Amino acid sequence: MMISRHHVNLAVRKAKKSSCHCKVSAIAWNYKGDLIMTAVNRPRFSKEGGGVHAEMLIMRKKPMAKTILICRINNGGEIRPLHPCAACAEKAKELGIRIISVKEDP
């Protein structure tokens, strides 16, 4: 599916709701292109390293997702570069999910 400006705006609005220092959101669609879940990263467990990634939250709850858009913003609400970590990338590969990162300059 194609990521539109509307999707990017949604991802940015959602990321602002994260309570983490690095604000990340993830939006998931199924194979029909229906939006099935949104999530933000959570600071929980961050002492053991890393917190809970938004895309991992989605993959645990909705393993049937087809596409996940991830977005990181800074405190000014500007889009920052983001790549899925090795664990999330591996899980996505297992499940056949495509993770797309919102670009700084779409």
Ligand SMILES: [Zn+2]
């Ligand atoms: Zn991750």
